[in-house]
Structures are given as structure tokens and as C-alpha cells.
Amino acid sequence: MTLSRRCFCGAVGAGIASANLSLIANDQTSKPIRVVAYNIYKLTGWPSQSPLAQQAVARGQMANRLAMELALYDPDIINFSESPPENVTKEVAKLLGMNHVRFPSGGHWPGTLLSKSKILESQNAPMNGDRPKELFTRHWGRAIVELPGDEPLVVHSAHLFPTPDPAVRLREIRAMIESMKSDFDSGRSMLLIGDLNHSPDTDEYKLWIDAGWTDTFAEVGADNGFTFKADHPEWRIDYIFAAGPIAKRVRESRPLFDGAFRLNNDDKKSFALSDHLPQLAVFDSVSR
Incomplete structure (x- = not known):
């Protein structure tokens, strides 16, 4: 023929x-899975009294500025602590082509999760029983994200209680670990990302490690990993923890002391996007 x-x-x-x-x-x-945890200081710029920061906020430019800076790192999943109004984070999500979930705060510091992949489900403060009003005054939420290859990924987005006294933070962590038991038992890949307001030399950190979480920076990072503050970083309080199969696939973890994320100390007119630095972690994709 x-x-x-x-x-x-x-x-x-x-x-x-x-x-x-x-x-x-x-x-x-x-494709590697790229994850960012970032406390964005309500997206007012830092220091917020900077005339240029105030001008950028007044002109509605901050969502664009944030999206452009994050886009340089091609993130698949982003966690925001201390989110601005929801219309602003939705604008960031739209600019980045990502799905959006908001986690209401027990106080005035809501969280946000953005994902390039479909967000299959989400729940705010999913603890066993009712949330005591003194716990999770910042935010905690849980979502399941569908990654390429149909791998379900459980993501816990969190911002824990500040202050030097760890009492409330320890209660929050114990409540979270109790609620995470079914996630651990499932054997699925899991992430815990956000501003946890404690350093690695604390009882709080030990609770996470004893529960089975892997600190991605401790696993593959270099130097000190400080994420706070954006001018002279001195504390490591922002984390990307992993558990399950994905924890064995971490290839990179570092704070982003780069570009508009950092404050130019030689320029008195400059401002950073936040007082924190973002934490980036990169994972190899699921084996096929």
C-alpha cells in the first residue's frame, strides 16, 4: 500500500x-521538587518604615516584587507565614501559576500554602479535639498535594508561638505530633515547613527529630543556615523538615541570602521583602 x-x-x-x-x-x-518556607512579614517590606517600602506597598507593587523574586527559584511548593490579606497572596499565586490555600490564624498571622500541583484537600489546625485558644495563635494547617507521578505529599504548614519561654511552643509541637501519627503510619511522603521560632539546640527541635522528622538543612546544608534577620542573620528558626520516602531524596537545603530577600546594609534607602530569609529545599522526584 x-x-x-x-x-x-x-x-x-x-x-x-x-x-x-x-x-x-x-x-x-x-523534575526535582523545589520547596520554599518564608515568613513574609505581612508583605510590608523590612524595615517597614522605609520610605521606599511604604511607597511599594501604597502602589500595590509588593505582590509583583515577591512573585518575581520567588520565580527565580522555580518553586513547586511555597509556605508563607504572617500572610498579608488574602487577595494579595492570591495575586502572588496567580502570578506564579500556583494553587492557593489559606490557613486562618488563631490571632492575626494567617498562613498560606501555594502549590503548582493540585491541592487535594486541606484542613486548618487539625489537632485531636478542639483547639485551645492559646495554641496556634499564628498558624498550622495540613494539606495533601498531588505531585507528578501521582505521589501524594502531606504538607504541614506552621508558624509556632514566639517568645523565649518555650512552654506554649512545646504544647503546640506535642499536639501536632499526636495528630501526625496517622500520617507517619501511612508511610507517605511528608513535609513540615515554616517559621517554628526555635533553634536546633532546643527541646522543641528534639521533639521533632524524636518523632521521625528529618531536618533537611542538617542533612545536606552547609555553614550555619541562619534565616533571621535579613540584614545580619543570626538565628536558624525557619525549617523544611521531611519524613517518609521524600526524606531520603533531599539534595539541597539552604537559606536564600540573595537578591531582594536580603537587606543591603550599605544602602540606607534599601529594604528587604521581609525580616526573615526564605528557606529552600530541593528533592529528587519519585523514582519511576
């Missing part, structure tokens, strides 16, 4: 299209 030129070209085109779709699918499942 002799093929006409039209049939021949159509067959070749279909073959190329099929091959391209296969390459795209393989690329999506082999």
Missing part, C-alpha cells in the same frame, strides 16, 4: 506529537 504525502506527513506529525507528550510526562516526573 502506498501512502499519500498528506497521510505520510500526518503519521509523522502524530508520531512526533506522541513522542513530545511522552518526553513532557517523563520530564514532569523526573
Whole structure:
């Protein structure tokens, strides 16, 4: 049988299209998973009294500034602590082409989770029993994200109680660990990301490690990993913890002391996007 030129070209085109779709699918499942945890200081800029920061806020420029800076790191999942009004974080999500979930605060510091992949479900402060009013006055939420390759990823987004006295923080962590038992028992990949307001040399940190979480920076990071403050970082209080299969696939973890995330101390007019630095972690994709 002799093929006409039209049939021949159509067959070749279909073959190329099929091959391209296969390459795209393989690329999506082999692409590293890039995660950012960032306390964004209500997106007022830091220091917020800076005239240029106030001008950027007044002109509605901060969502664009934040999205452009984050886009440089091609994130798949982002956690915001101390979120601004929801319309602002939704604008950031739209600019980055990401899905959006807001976790209401027990006080005035809501959290936000952004994901390039579909967010299958979410729940605010999913502790066993009612939330005591003194706990999670910042935020804690849980979501399940569908990653390429149909791998479900459990994400806990959190911002714990500040102050030097750890009493409330310890109660929050114990409540979280109790509620996470079914997640651990499931054997699924899990992340815990956010501003946890404690350093690695504390009882709070030990609770996480004893529960089975892996500190990604302790696993593969270099130097001190300080994330606070954005001018002269001196404390490591922002984390990306991992558990389950994904914990064995971490390849990079570091604070982003870069670009508009940091304050230029030599320029009195400058401002950073926040008083914190973002924490980035990169994971190899699920094996196929």
C-alpha cells in the first residue's frame, strides 16, 4: 500500500506529537521538587518604615516584587507565614501559576500554602479535639498535594508561638505530633515547613527529630543556615523538615541570602521583602 504525502506527513506529525507528550510526562516526573518556607512579614517590606517600602506597598507593587523574586527559584511548593490579606497572596499565586490555600490564624498571622500541583484537600489546625485558644495563635494547617507521578505529599504548614519561654511552643509541637501519627503510619511522603521560632539546640527541635522528622538543612546544608534577620542573620528558626520516602531524596537545603530577600546594609534607602530569609529545599522526584 502506498501512502499519500498528506497521510505520510500526518503519521509523522502524530508520531512526533506522541513522542513530545511522552518526553513532557517523563520530564514532569523526573523534575526535582523545589520547596520554599518564608515568613513574609505581612508583605510590608523590612524595615517597614522605609520610605521606599511604604511607597511599594501604597502602589500595590509588593505582590509583583515577591512573585518575581520567588520565580527565580522555580518553586513547586511555597509556605508563607504572617500572610498579608488574602487577595494579595492570591495575586502572588496567580502570578506564579500556583494553587492557593489559606490557613486562618488563631490571632492575626494567617498562613498560606501555594502549590503548582493540585491541592487535594486541606484542613486548618487539625489537632485531636478542639483547639485551645492559646495554641496556634499564628498558624498550622495540613494539606495533601498531588505531585507528578501521582505521589501524594502531606504538607504541614506552621508558624509556632514566639517568645523565649518555650512552654506554649512545646504544647503546640506535642499536639501536632499526636495528630501526625496517622500520617507517619501511612508511610507517605511528608513535609513540615515554616517559621517554628526555635533553634536546633532546643527541646522543641528534639521533639521533632524524636518523632521521625528529618531536618533537611542538617542533612545536606552547609555553614550555619541562619534565616533571621535579613540584614545580619543570626538565628536558624525557619525549617523544611521531611519524613517518609521524600526524606531520603533531599539534595539541597539552604537559606536564600540573595537578591531582594536580603537587606543591603550599605544602602540606607534599601529594604528587604521581609525580616526573615526564605528557606529552600530541593528533592529528587519519585523514582519511576
